[in-house]
Every structure is written in C-alpha cells, then in structure tokens.
Amino acid sequence: MLREIGVASIENLFDSIPEDLRLLKRLNVPAALSEIELLKRFGDVGARNTAASRVSFLGAGAYSHYVPTVVDHLISRSEFFTAYTPYQPEISQGTLQSIFEFQTLVCQLTGMEIANASMYDGSTALAEAVLMAERVTKRSKVIASSAIHPHYLEVAHTYVQHAGIELKHSPYCTDSGITLTESLAALDDQTAAVVVQSPNFFGCIEDLQALSEKAHANGALLIVAITEALSLGLLRSPGSCGADIVVAEGQSFGVPLSFGGPYVGLFATRDKYARQIPGRLVGQAYDKQGRRGFVLTLATREQHIRREKATSNICTNEGLIALAVTIYLETMGRRGVQQVARQCAQKAHYAAHEIAKLAGFSVPFSVPFFNEFMVRAPIEALPLLENLATEKSIDAGIALSRFDSNRPNDFLVCVTETNTRKQIDALVDGLRNLSEASQ
Amino acid sequence: MHSISKVTTHISHNEQLIFERSQPGRAGFSLPPLDVDEIPLDEIIPSQFQREDDLVGMPEVTEVDVVRHFTRISSWNYSIDQGMYPLGSCTMKYNSRLNEKVARINGFANLHPLASEAESQGALQVIYELQQHLAEITGLPGISLQPAAGAHGEMTGILIIRAFIDARDGKEASAKRRVMLIPDSAHGTNPASAHLSGFTVKTIRSTNEGLTDLDHLRELCAHGDVAGLMLTNPNTLGLFERNIKEICRIVHDAGGLVYMDGANMNALVGIARPGDMGVDVIHLNLHKTFSTPHGGGGPGSGPCCCTKELEPFLPVPRIVTSAVDSDDEHRLKSMLRLDFDYPQSIGRVKAFFGNYGMMLRALAYILTHGYDGLREATEAAVLNARYITHGLISDYEKPFAAPPMHEVVFTDKRQARKGVHTLDIAKRLIDYGFHPPTIYFPLIVSGAMLIEPTESVGRQELDQFIEAMRSIASEAIDDPELVLNAPHTTRIGRLDEAAAARKPVLRWKPAAPPRTATSDR
Numbered sequence: 013m014l015r016e017i018g019v020a021s022i023e024n025l026f027d028s029i030p031e032d033l034r035l036l037k038r039l040n041v042p043a044a045l046s047e048i049e050l051l052k053r054f055g056d057v058g059a060r061n062t063a064a065s066r067v068s069f070l071g072a073g074a075y076s077h078y079v080p081t082v083v084d085h086l087i088s089r090s091e092f093f094t095a096y097t098p099y100q101p102e103i104s105q106g107t108l109q110s111i112f113e114f115q116t117l118v119c120q121l122t123g124m125e126i127a128n129a130s131m132y133d134g135s136t137a138l139a140e141a142v143l144m145a146e147r148v149t150k151r152s153k154v155i156a157s158s159a160i161h162p163h164y165l166e167v168a169h170t171y172v173q174h175a176g177i178e179l180k181h182s183p184y185c186t187d188s189g190i191t192l193t194e195s196l197a198a199l200d201d202q203t204a205a206v207v208v209q210s211p212n213f214f215g216c217i218e219d220l221q222a223l224s225e226k227a228h229a230n231g232a233l234l235i236v237a238i239t240e241a242l243s244l245g246l247l248r249s250p251g252s253c254g255a256d257i258v259v260a261e262g263q264s265f266g267v268p269l270s271f272g273g274p275y276v277g278l279f280a281t282r283d284k285y286a287r288q289i290p291g292r293l294v295g296q297a298y299d300k301q302g303r304r305g306f307v308l309t310l311a312t313r314e315q316h317i318r319r320e321k322a323t324s325n326i327c328t329n330e331g332l333i334a335l336a337v338t339i340y341l342e343t344m345g346r347r348g349v350q351q352v353a354r355q356c357a358q359k360a361h362y363a364a365h366e367i368a369k370l371a372g373f374s375v376p377f378s379v380p381f382f383n384e385f386m387v388r389a390p391i392e393a394l395p396l397l398e399n400l401a402t403e404k405s406i407d408a409g410i411a412l413s414r415f416d417s418n419r420p421n422d423f424l425v426c427v428t429e430t431n432t433r434k435q436i437d438a439l440v441d442g443l444r445n446l447s448e449a450s451q
Numbered sequence: 452m453h454s455i456s457k458v459t460t461h462i463s464h465n466e467q468l469i470f471e472r473s474q475p476g477r478a479g480f481s482l483p484p485l486d487v488d489e490i491p492l493d494e495i496i497p498s499q500f501q502r503e504d505d506l507v508g509m510p511e512v513t514e515v516d517v518v519r520h521f522t523r524i525s526s527w528n529y530s531i532d533q534g535m536y537p538l539g540s541c542t543m544k545y546n547s548r549l550n551e552k553v554a555r556i557n558g559f560a561n562l563h564p565l566a567s568e569a570e571s572q573g574a575l576q577v578i579y580e581l582q583q584h585l586a587e588i589t590g591l592p593g594i595s596l597q598p599a600a601g602a603h604g605e606m607t608g609i610l611i612i613r614a615f616i617d618a619r620d621g622k623e624a625s626a627k628r629r630v631m632l633i634p635d636s637a638h639g640t641n642p643a644s645a646h647l648s649g650f651t652v653k654t655i656r657s658t659n660e661g662l663t664d665l666d667h668l669r670e671l672c673a674h675g676d677v678a679g680l681m682l683t684n685p686n687t688l689g690l691f692e693r694n695i696k697e698i699c700r701i702v703h704d705a706g707g708l709v710y711m712d713g714a715n716m717n718a719l720v721g722i723a724r725p726g727d728m729g730v731d732v733i734h735l736n737l738h739k740t741f742s743t744p745h746g747g748g749g750p751g752s753g754p755c756c757c758t759k760e761l762e763p764f765l766p767v768p769r770i771v772t773s774a775v776d777s778d779d780e781h782r783l784k785s786m787l788r789l790d791f792d793y794p795q796s797i798g799r800v801k802a803f804f805g806n807y808g809m810m811l812r813a814l815a816y817i818l819t820h821g822y823d824g825l826r827e828a829t830e831a832a833v834l835n836a837r838y839i840t841h842g843l844i845s846d847y848e849k850p851f852a853a854p855p856m857h858e859v860v861f862t863d864k865r866q867a868r869k870g871v872h873t874l875d876i877a878k879r880l881i882d883y884g885f886h887p888p889t890i891y892f893p894l895i896v897s898g899a900m901l902i903e904p905t906e907s908v909g910r911q912e913l914d915q916f917i918e919a920m921r922s923i924a925s926e927a928i929d930d931p932e933l934v935l936n937a938p939h940t941t942r943i944g945r946l947d948e949a950a951a952a953r954k955p956v957l958r959w960k961p962a963a964p965p966r967t968a969t970s971d972r
Contacts, residue, residue: 013834013838013910014834016838016841017837017838017840017841018841019837022830022834025830025833025834025837026722026723026833026856027854028690028691028693028853028854028856029691029693029722029723030693030696032696033695033696033723033727033728034722034723035721035722035723035724035727038721038822038823038826039587039588039720039721039822039825039826040587040822041584041587041588041817041821041822041825042818042821042822043821043822043823044818044819044820044821044823044824045818045819045821046819047549047819050549050553050815050818050819051549051552051553053818054553054556054559054811054815055556055558057558057573057576057577058556058557058558058559058573059558059573060558060572060573060576061558061559061562061566061570061571061572061573061574062570063562063563063566063567063570063571064557064558064559064560064561064562064563064566065557065558065561066570068563070563070565070566072565073564073565073802073803074563074564074565074803076561076563078482080479080480080514082479082514082517082518084555085518086517086518086521086522086525087746088551089521089522089525090530090531090532090533091525091526091528091530091532091533092521092525092528092530092746092747093530093546093551093744093746093747094530094531094532094546094744094745095528095529095530095531095745095746095747096536096538096541096543096745096747096748096886097745097747097748097749098747098748100529100877100878100881100886100887101943101946101948102878102881102938102941102942102943102944102945102946103527103528103529103881103886103938103941104527104528104529104747105524105527105528105942105943106521106524106525106526106527106528107528107747107748109466109468109524109527110521110524110747112468112957112958112959113468113469113470113959115957115958116468116470116958116959117509119958120506120508120509121506121509123504125958126957126958127957127958129748130748130749132599132600132603132750132801132806133599133801133802134802135799135801135802136599136603136800136801143647161802163799163802163803164802166798166799167798167799167800167801167802169798170610170766170797170798170799170800171606171647171800173610173797173798174610174613174647174648174649175647175649176649217496217500221499244502245502245506246492246496246501246502247496247500247501247502248499248500248501248502248503249502249504252503252504261802268555268560268561268808269560269561269562269563269564270554270559270560270562270807270808271559271562271563271564271571271574271803271804271807272564272802272803272804272805272807273564273599273750273801273803273804273805273806273807273808273809274599274749274750274752274806274807274808274809275802276750286955286957292748293955293957294957295951295952295955295956295957296951296956296957297946297947297948297950297951298946298947298950299943299944299945299946299947300944300945300947301943301944303942303943303944305943305946306946307946307948307951309948309951309952309955309957310952310955311952312952314639315602315638315639315640315642315643316638316639316640316892317639318639318643319639319642319643319652320642320643320645320646320652321646322639322643322646324643324647325602325603325605325606325640325643325644325646325647326600326602326603327600327601327602327638327639327640328600328601328602328736328738328745328748328749328750328751329600329748329749329750330599330746330748330749330750331745331746331747331748331749331750332744332746332747332748332749332750333746333749333750335746335747339517339521341509341510342469342479342510342512342517342520343479343480343512343514343517344479344480345473345477345478345479345480345509345510345511345512346505346506346507346508346509346510346511347478347480347511348478348479348480348482349506349509350505350506351480351482352482354485354492355482355485357492357495357496358485358487358489358490358495359485359486359487361490361495362487362488380495380496380497380500382496398567401567401570407563407566407570410565414565429482432486433486433487436487
C-alpha cells in the first residue's frame with residue numbers, strides 16, 4: 013500500500029508532525045496480552061470486588077433489580093451495539109424506531125407529553141432540567157430540596173455555576189422526611205423552578221400535587237427527579253400531579269449496577285417546551301411512497317447546528333442503555349412493571365416493620381415510602397454495617413454519615429423483588445445480633 | 452433502468468411499533484410469588500399517591516414477540532460488523548467481543564457504586580490503571596474518568612480552565628477574561644460547551660491550507676480577554692496543526708490556556724503526545740480511540756486529562772492510593788480510596804464515577820494491544836486514510852493539498868455541476884453497501900465529505916469503497932437521476948425531514964376509540 017501511494021515508509025506518513033513533537037520512545041504501557049491472559053487478569057481483579065457477591069440492600073440512586081435474559085441478548089446484537097448515532101435514517105431505522113418506542117414509554121410512565129432520546133444519567137438530566145427552566149421562564153432563581161440525592165445536587169451545582177442561576181436549597185422536614193410547601197420560603201416571582209425528588213433521597217414520597225400548586229402559584233415550574241424509576245409502576249405519575257419537567261435515572265429498568273455506569277437519564281416535559289428540550293429527539297416521518305419511518309428531528313436546538321446557542325452541549329447520549337430500558341419495559345410490559353413495583357413495596361414494608369420491632373431501632377420518618385427507607389440504629393451505623401458485611405456477608409445499607417455528619421446512626425435500606433424473605437430475615441437477625449453484641 | 456423495485460411485503464420489513472402489536476393479557480416476564488404477607492396497598496401507600504391510570508397503553512406482549520420485534524428492526528440498521536463505517540471524526544473501529552465479555556464479569560457488572568472502598572478494590576484498581584495508561588498516552592498526568600461523553604469531557608476541561616484562571620488572577624481580574632477562541636472548523640460541541648461554562652465564543656479563521664490562521668490568532672489574543680483556545684488536532688480537516696507549539700505559545704503568552712479536543716486522537720496514539728505540544732487540558736473519547744461501542748448513539752466516556760498545574764481543579768472524587776496499617780500480612784499494604792478533599796475542584800460532573808463499563812472495555816483494549824499494538828493501530832488508520840485519498844483524488848475535489856492524517860475531506864464540487872450533491876452521493880453509497888462518510892462537516896467546506904476508514908479495514912475493502920465512490924462519480928455524469936433518487940435498496944426511501952420538524956410526532960398514541968352509541972353517551 014505504501015508503494016501504491018508513493019510513501020517510502022510508515023514513518024513518512026507522519027511527516028506533517030514536526031520532528032521535535034514525535035514520541036521517540038515507546039509508550040510505557042504493558043506488552044499485549046492474549047485473550048486467555050486478559051480474561052484471567054480481569055477475573056482476578058473482579059474477584060477483589062467482594063461486595064458484588066453479597067446479599068445487598070444498597071440503593072441510593074442505583075438499584076438491584078431482576079433483568080430478563082433477553083435484554084442483554086438483544087442489546088448484544090451487532091446491528092444495535094456497533095451502530096453509530098442514526099444520522100442516516102434509511103439505514104438506521106432499527107435504532108430510530110426503538111428510540112421512538114423509548115420516548116413513548118418514558119411519556120407513559122412519567123405522565124408527560126414528550127421525552128427525549130436520553131441524557132447521560134439522572135444527575136445530569138436534572139442539571140439540564142434546571143438550565144431548561146431558566147430558558148423557559150427567563151427567571152434565574154432555582155429552589156432545590158435538600159432531600160434530593162446529594163450527588164444530583166452537586167452535579168446540578170457544577171453545571172449551573174456559571175450560567176447566572178442562583179441555586180438555593182430548601183430544607184426538608186426532619187420529622188416527616190419530605191419537602192413541605194412551607195419550607196419554600198425563597199419562592200417568589202423570580203423563581204424559575206422548584207426541584208424535588210420523589211421518592212426522595214430518604215425514600216419518602218413527596219406531595220407532588222401540593223408542591224406543583226405552590227410552584228405554579230408563583231409562576232415557577234416544578235421539576236421532579238426520580239432515582240428509583242420502578243416506583244412509577246405503583247406511584248401516581250409526576251405528570252398527573254402537575255410536574256413541568258420530569259427527569260429520572262433509568263438504571264432500574266434492566267441495567268446492571270456496573271459500579272455506577274453506564275446508566276441513562278430520562279427527560280420528559282410538556283409539548284409546549286419541545287423546542288427548549290436538550291438532546292436528541294426522534295420523530296415520525298414519511299417517504300415519497302408514504303411509508304412510515306423515523307428521523308432525528310428538531311435538530312435546530314442542537315449543538316451541531318446551533319453551536320453556542322444550542323439548548324445543550326450534549327451529543328453522544330446513552331443510546332444502547334436507552335435500548336436496554338426499552339427492551340426491559342416491553343418484556344415486563346404493563347403488568348410486569350406493576351408487579352415488580354408491588355413486590356418491592358411489599359417486601360420493603362415487611363423489612364421496615366421487622367427492623368422497627370428491634371430494640372433500639374426505629375424507622376423515624378412518618379410519611380409513606382416505596383422501597384427504600386431510613387433506619388436509625390442504637391449505635392453508629394458505619395461500623396455496624398461493616399461488621400454485618402464481613403461477619404454475615406450482608407450489605408445491609410448505606411450509612412448516611414457518608415453524606416451528612418449529623419446522621420451518625422442513620423442508614424438507608426433498600427429492598428427489591430430480588431431480595432427474598434429469607435434474606436430480609438437474615439438482615440433483621442444480623443442487625444439484632446450485632447447491635448446487642450456491641451451494647 | 453433507473454430504479455430497482457423495492458420489497459415491501461416481507462414480514463420483517465413491516466414490523467410495527469410494539470404498541471401496535473400489544474394484546475391485553477400477554478406477558479413476557481415471570482416473577483416468583485410474593486414471599487411476605489401482603490398488606491393491603493392502601494395501608495402502605497395512601498390512594499392519593501397511587502397510580503390512577505393502570506399504566507394503560509404500555510405494551511402487553513410475550514417474550515417471543517419482543518425477540519422477533521427487535522431482531523426484525525435490528526436488520527434495518529447498518530453496523531460496523533456489517534462493513535466499513537467511514538464516518539469522519541467518529542472513529543468507527545471494530546468493537547472487540549472480548550471487551551464485552553470483560554465488562555460483564557460479575558465482580559464488575561454486579562458491583563454497587565456505593566459499596567465500601569474496601570470491598571470494591573478491584574473496581575478502583577481498574578480506574579487507577581486506566582488513568583495511568585491514558586496519562587502516559589496523552590503526556591498529561593492529571594486525569595478524571597468521570598465525564599460520560601466527549602462533550603461532557605469538554606465541559607469539564609473548560610470549567611477547569613475557568614476555575615484555574617479564577618484562582619490565578621482573582622475573581623475580579625478573571626471576570627475580564629471571558630473569551631474562548633474556537634476555530635471555524637470545530638465540532639459544534641466546542642462552542643456549546645464554552646457557552647455552558649460562561650464564555651463568549653470568538654471564531655478563528657482557517658487558512659487556505661486548512662490550518663489555524665496564526666495572524667488572526669495573534670490579533671484575537673491582543674486584547675487581554677482570552678481565557679483559552681479550544682483546538683482539535685489533527686483538526687477536523689484531518690490535518691495536523693504543525694504550528695501547534697507556536698499556537699500554544701501565543702495563547703499562553705496572552706494569559707490563556709489551551710484545550711485540545713481529543714476526538715482525533717486515533718491519529719496520534721503512540722506517535723505524538725498532546726502534553727509534549729504545550730496543550731494544558733484535553734478530553735479523550737473512549738468510544739472512538741479506545742474502541743468502546745457507539746451503541747447507536749452512546750454510551751460514551753470522555754476522560755479529561757490535564758497538566759500537573761490544573762490537577763487540583765479536576766472533578767471529585769479522585770482515586771488515590773494510601774498506605775493501610777496492617778499487621779496481618781495477608782491484607783493489602785496499600786489501598787485505593789476515594790479522595791474528596793480538593794477544595795479547588797470544579798465539583799462533581801456525574802453521579803458516582805462515570806461510565807464505568809466503558810472504562811473496563813477501554814482498559815481491555817489497551818492491554819490486548821500493548822505498546823506495539825497501539826502504535827500499529829495508529830499507523831494503519833493513517834495509512835488507510837492516505838490510501839483512500841490516493842484512490843479518490845482523480846474523481847473528487849480535495850480542497851486542501853496537504854496529505855491528511857487519519858481522515859480526509861473531499862467535496863462534491865465536480866459532481867455539483869451535474870446537480871449531484873454530497874447528500875445524494877452519500878445516499879447512493881448506501882446502495883453499494885457502505886455507510887456514508889460524515890457529510891456537510893466541517894462547516895467551512897462546502898459540500899464536505901469527511902472520510903475516516905480507521906484501522907479496522909483491510910485493503911480489499913478499501914478498494915471496494917474506492918471503486919464504489921468512483922462508480923458514483925461516473926453515475927453523476929452519465930445518469931445523475933440514479934444518484935439523485937438513491938437509495939434504491941433500502942426498506943424505505945428518503946424521509947421528509949422538513950415535514951417531520953414542522954409538525955413533530957414524538958411519541959405513539961393510541962388511535963381514538965371508535966365512536967359508538969355507548970361511548971357517546
């Protein structure tokens with residue numbers, strides 16, 4: 013080939029790079045491994061993640077749910093996972109049609125009118141929602157509940173720090189565990205949006221109806237974030253409570269935990285904001301023969317056309333994970349999603365009930381929860397949980413002292429359909445034994 | 452013969468939306484029976500908080516329905532595994548199945564991101580190792596793997612520049628430095644990311660040679676308001692900015708920093724390093740250069756690498772090693788842990804640690820290639836692009852004389868005389884079995900076709916691609932209608948995108964129920 017193109021040597025292919033910028037040594041990375049060696053190596057490294065094989069009650073933004081086998085099988089089809097963004101619709105209809113179905117499913121679950129083709133994850137979707145609220149209302153103050161996942165609040169802050177948006181935090185009620193409308197003291201006619209999470213970081217179900225009425229009375233939008241998307245199988249949709257933008261982490265719908273990613277952000281809003289929404293949208297279209305197909309649409313919002321005036325800088329999104337969500341939701345279907353949600357709620361309430369019976373333990377927040385709840389232990393939570401992991405091989409929950417030093421004895425417990433009664437009973441026994449032993 | 456008749460009756464060509472296949476009572480799942488005593492729902496969750504719509508409209512189908520549905524519609528996609536996918540600037544290289552297997556190892560796939568540090572040492576080790584390798588490849592020692600995609604990495608890099616200048620100059624002086632310089636050939640994400648970080652964008656012209664105009668750069672740098680430059684190198688015309696050192700010097704002398712868009716790193720890995728060129732901060736695309744799959748639009752991963760000086764501003768948490776007190780020799784002597792204590796950090800850009808599954812795949816790519824393989828991949832990628840250049844130069848207009856690196860831009864100038872434009876050439880290429888190149892980008896080249904073959908094609912396929920492109924060039928002269936009406940072999944023809952945008956239909960809705968005497972009442 014070199015001879016054919018008239019270049020003397022491989023080195024000459026790089027003549028346009030000045031000599032003094034060429035790397036003269038070889039890269040200091042290891043020599044190539046064979047397939048056998050590589051699998052052995054990653055197998056060994058993976059085995060050091062002892063938490064991956066424990067009985068787990070960890071939630072707080074990432075949830076252990078059953079994933080039907082077909083999900084991974086279908087997303088592993090070359091036609092899906094080795095395709096690019098569907099810029100050439102004639103040869104991308106598989107991707108485009110599945111995104112159209114994804115958008116529809118997101119609307120159905122959230123009770124909203126339109127949804128985009130995905131964001132990076134729930135936290136960045138929330139940040140984009142805050143930016144969008146400012147564009148829509150042309151107001152610059154945003155009030156976010158402190159009962160939102162701390163990572164989500166941090167990401168929102170990073171995104172908006174130079175956008176001329178004042179991000180205020182409103183306290184949650186430490187008795188009930190939710191964001192009361194009375195606490196929205198800063199809400200006024202300069203407020204672009206009120207932001208809450210429901211179920212919130214502590215698992216408590218927020219009164220979205222009351223919050224939306226309060227926000228709307230001031231001309232502000234209500235943004236609702238959801239980290240446990242399976243709650244939508246049981247709980248009233250944010251759309252029907254009056255939410256203007258709904259963002260969610262889609263991981264619960266068929267996506268492995270994978271140490272925090274890749275996950276997928278769901279983003280839904282009202283029809284009237286279609287031209288303000290960030291990210292890609294797929295719409296229905298027809299060819300000259302009148303055959304239905306799907307295309308990327310309303311692209312004039314996007315960076316490749318609008319550049320610095322785009323509604324977002326996002327380009328690559330989470331296409332394949334959105335596909336996993338689509339396949340999951342279609343396989344589980346209307347009844348499956350409802351039944352999983354019901355099992356989560358029932359098992360979590362069984363666990364909460366049993367834990368609350370233990371001497372010294374309580375489930376302090378008074379409002380209803382879905383599948384996650386805060387437990388207050390009679391002793392410090394962090395060592396208690398560590399001991400439970402090493403002695404009983406149970407990851408019993410997440411110590412809240414990792415996020416808030418004022419909560420030394422509190423931890424979050426999450427129960428899903430994958431947890432059996434036997435596991436829950438072992439958790440309860442473990443908590444009893446270890447707390448008694450340390451007192 | 453001008454058109455090939457289209458097949459429309461094949462069942463797999465007419466797969467409906469899943470909602471149109473749905474039938475009440477069908478189900479594709481199985482769950483064990485509830486093993487705790489069921490409490491009436493109203494006692495757990497008051498009825499005003501319960502769903503009232505019974506999820507009406509959501510699909511009810513069997514598992515076989517789902518498998519056939521997605522298998523059928525998948526056949527409407529073009530994919531890398533089917534053939535060459537020469538999208539310029541997208542680096543559509545082969546996605547190894549081995550890397551997919553690695554990402555699915557239980558110890559990683561089933562690991563919760565908030566598991567304790569002690570119990571996720573393997574996962575942290577992967578992050579740490581990949582960071583070291585990427586630092587070596589870029590020559591930039593500070594690194595965060597948190598950004599989820601290229602544009603996200605850009606935003607991170609630009610926020611770091613802003614935080615650095617704020618710290619260096621103080622907020623007041625820094626407030627006067629709010630200009631970000633971006634060449635007219637840049638990706639649209641560059642100005643969008645700069646805007647998101649609170650900068651005003653000024654555009655730098657390219658020269659007739661397709662390189663950054665140094666005089667214009669000097670002029671723009673003369674006002675003391677420049678915070679930085681965002682530069683892609685090789686640039687989006689596939690040309691190495693050979694004045695890169697001078698460019699960096701000009702920007703640095705003006706008090707600014709240089710951000711490099713690493714989208715085109717596939718031309719440089721093992722050959723040259725941005726850190727050695729004077730670049731301060733760069734993002735990489737693991738889904739381009741390091742072969743993690745594009746997945747029909749994502750997930751990506753956009754690590755941000757920077758100089759030692761900028762390191763304190765990287766997102767938190769960082770992954771660091773620390774010694775562990777232990778008298779038990781079976782326990783680790785050093786341990787990886789999360790460090791949040793960087794008061795100058797720009798903050799978190801994503802929940803948890805980023806698109807971790809992509810990091811596993813990228814590390815597997817680096818380890819299976821090794822130092823030799825990484826360099827060889829770069830060499831093959833550039834050789835392939837040069838071979839295509841050589842093969843097409845007699846039939847297509849090449850707007851810039853310089854030999855390209857890993858991608859080359861041609862235009863439709865000659866074909867346009869017959870009324871055949873880039874879009875038509877792209878659509879006709881589909882009939883020949885190839886995915887079209889990137890079209891109408893970069894914006895500064897009229898009718899651009901940006902072709903990036905990557906290292907994942909052999910000579911035979913390159914010849915077939917060249918042959919197809921040359922054949923289309925002949926058709927444009929002999930039978931332009933054939934090209935103008937392409938594609939002819941796909942399930943559907945060109946879709947009316949303008950109509951789709953005028954009255955957007957963005958979701959399926961059930962057909963209105965038929966009006967009957969009962970429902971009218």
